[in-house]
Amino acid sequence: MFRFISQLAWKNLMRYKRRTLITALAIAMGIGMYIGVDSMLKSAEQESERNLHDFETGSGVITTKAYWDSKERIPTSEYIEHSNVLLQSLSDAGLQAAPRIQAQGELIVYEDPYPVDGSMRVILTGIDPVRDEKVFKLQKTLSKGRFLKEQNPEVILGSWIAEKLNADVGYPITIVTRTVNGYMQTIDATVVGIIDAPDPVINRTGVYLPLEYLQEMLEMPQGATHIFINFNMSNVNKNEQKINEILLNQPMLMYHSWEKLAEDYLAIAGAKQKGTSFILLLVFIIAAVGISNTMLMAVYERMRELGMLRAMGMEDADIKNLFFIEAGLIGIIGAVFGVVLGIAFDFYLVTYGFDFSMFLKDIDIGYRVGGAFHGIWNITTMISCFFIGAVIAVLVSIFPVRRGLKKTIVECLRK
Amino acid sequence: MITIDALVKTYREGESEVHALRGVSLEIKPGEFTAIAGPSGSGKTTLLNIIGLLDDADSGKILIDGRDIQTFSGKERARFRREKLGFVFQTFNLIPVLTAYENVALALNLLQISAKEIESRTLAILHEVGLKGAENRLPSKLSGGQQQRVAIARALVKKPLLVLADEPTANLDSVTGEEIMKLMLELNKKHGTTFIFSTHDPMVMQYATRLIKLHDGLIVSDERR
Numbered sequence: 001m002f003r004f005i006s007q008l009a010w011k012n013l014m015r016y017k018r019r020t021l022i023t024a025l026a027i028a029m030g031i032g033m034y035i036g037v038d039s040m041l042k043s044a045e046q047e048s049e050r051n052l053h054d055f056e057t058g059s060g061v062i063t064t065k066a067y068w069d070s071k072e073r074i075p076t077s078e079y080i081e082h083s084n085v086l087l088q089s090l091s092d093a094g095l096q097a098a099p100r101i102q103a104q105g106e107l108i109v110y111e112d113p114y115p116v117d118g119s120m121r122v123i124l125t126g127i128d129p130v131r132d133e134k135v136f137k138l139q140k141t142l143s144k145g146r147f148l149k150e151q152n153p154e155v156i157l158g159s160w161i162a163e164k165l166n167a168d169v170g171y172p173i174t175i176v177t178r179t180v181n182g183y184m185q186t187i188d189a190t191v192v193g194i195i196d197a198p199d200p201v202i203n204r205t206g207v208y209l210p211l212e213y214l215q216e217m218l219e220m221p222q223g224a225t226h227i228f229i230n231f232n233m234s235n236v237n238k239n240e241q242k243i244n245e246i247l248l249n250q251p252m253l254m255y256h257s258w259e260k261l262a263e264d265y266l267a268i269a270g271a272k273q274k275g276t277s278f279i280l281l282l283v284f285i286i287a288a289v290g291i292s293n294t295m296l297m298a299v300y301e302r303m304r305e306l307g308m309l310r311a312m313g314m315e316d317a318d319i320k321n322l323f324f325i326e327a328g329l330i331g332i333i334g335a336v337f338g339v340v341l342g343i344a345f346d347f348y349l350v351t352y353g354f355d356f357s358m359f360l361k362d363i364d365i366g367y368r369v370g371g372a373f374h375g376i377w378n379i380t381t382m383i384s385c386f387f388i389g390a391v392i393a394v395l396v397s398i399f400p401v402r403r404g405l406k407k408t409i410v411e412c413l414r415k
Numbered sequence: 416m417i418t419i420d421a422l423v424k425t426y427r428e429g430e431s432e433v434h435a436l437r438g439v440s441l442e443i444k445p446g447e448f449t450a451i452a453g454p455s456g457s458g459k460t461t462l463l464n465i466i467g468l469l470d471d472a473d474s475g476k477i478l479i480d481g482r483d484i485q486t487f488s489g490k491e492r493a494r495f496r497r498e499k500l501g502f503v504f505q506t507f508n509l510i511p512v513l514t515a516y517e518n519v520a521l522a523l524n525l526l527q528i529s530a531k532e533i534e535s536r537t538l539a540i541l542h543e544v545g546l547k548g549a550e551n552r553l554p555s556k557l558s559g560g561q562q563q564r565v566a567i568a569r570a571l572v573k574k575p576l577l578v579l580a581d582e583p584t585a586n587l588d589s590v591t592g593e594e595i596m597k598l599m600l601e602l603n604k605k606h607g608t609t610f611i612f613s614t615h616d617p618m619v620m621q622y623a624t625r626l627i628k629l630h631d632g633l634i635v636s637d638e639r640r
Contacts, residue, residue: 305510
């Protein structure tokens, strides 16, 4: 019986080829779009987390409690004194660490060699040219000039900020900031390098100076606002335990995981994921309404046929199965097309990607993706989309079929 | 075989009531070739629908083969129709995506008998109704007369107790209609299957071995020939 019903269902679908195709295409569009967007978002998340780790957060950071409590205003005065001692303890425990200073400042440029006078507020980052490499990959992204040398008044800039200022290697730059004691400090430095990192935040805002030089300028010898740590993320608990043991005797200090450092990013990424899911839900609802409508039309157009089948003694359960199989087949056809569409979309994303760098230079969208948005192959999504497509098609056909079967046989035959 | 006693059926049409059957009683013996005749609205289709378990009477009793069909559950009714009854409608009601062969085999598919038996019985009945060579044609490729032959074959292939035909020639020209009546009578004689058909066509009535006339939901004459 099931074989016969399946054959009849297939023949009915072929009878209305155009309608079947249009409905299947609606499902295919929904599934294809879902696979593509999901692939792009997952890739963006992966790349963002990698870039955050490689350029902004490391595996985690140690700051003073006071600094963390008011970190939004970058309170440089709440720095870690004698950071070298802490760095040595971390090194003894087998942990890679790099000190950094973050401070607010104003970057000033003057006409000649710059086209016009100008200034902008920036966050200065003091880095230890030797130790920084153990945690971050900044040095590897140098696109022009050279990296920083200790104790020299020199600066490297992110590529987009350099482009905005029309700065180049060898250009002078003036930075005005405040020492930890609150005195104004002016730094005359030279641009020695430009970095082009895969992390847009670095390209957009990166202003790096040698740590020792900045310590001297800010009157905080051996001080650092942050000590970033890099460890193998497969062993997070063990490494965090080691860090906390080191900090036991230093109650003023506190360790924060990369997730805490990247709270803003994670919140934005989560919100984007929800927003995108909502849009995709709408796409699926539209596809579902399409299938429901197709099935409603199928039921009403074939009401007399339905009456005849019932008059011949076909049970309602078999008639329901007939329509459910038809809907399921539409769902499967749509899902097959959708997955093919998704694979094509994915292929383009994985191979070429969408280049949004023109927009990302000035706008922070949260994701740490600097150039093209790529995709990843996600077989699980494809398989689940395939089944979801088929199941949704069957589920939304329940209502029209039940409605059709509510009519008496005589009413059906009269249609 | 069929005993009907004081059958009443009333429909509501908006505010008014239509008395389709107003106490119909009759008996039909096995093998009879009975015409239910009468003008439109006389209640003949309603009577056929109730006998065919497609509709319910408001009151009265109806026994088929000694069984009170009004006590049947939905499943029992479907099973009874599947196994014991054959239907022929004026609009043929063939499944458009199935060939002549498949339309006839459908009745046997529902009975879940072996594929071999389905094939032999389907081909035999199709040949018997004169459709040899047209087995693989879709309904759209058949004439009206041929379509009604497929419908008759579909009704008879399961060897039913009773075939109910609601105005079987109404959509056919007079020549084809007469051919269909001759075929039905021939099959009735050959297989001994009981036929009850409704009509208002005098040509069709002349083929009946029993003619029951209805008017306004009541039997006005019952003549055996």
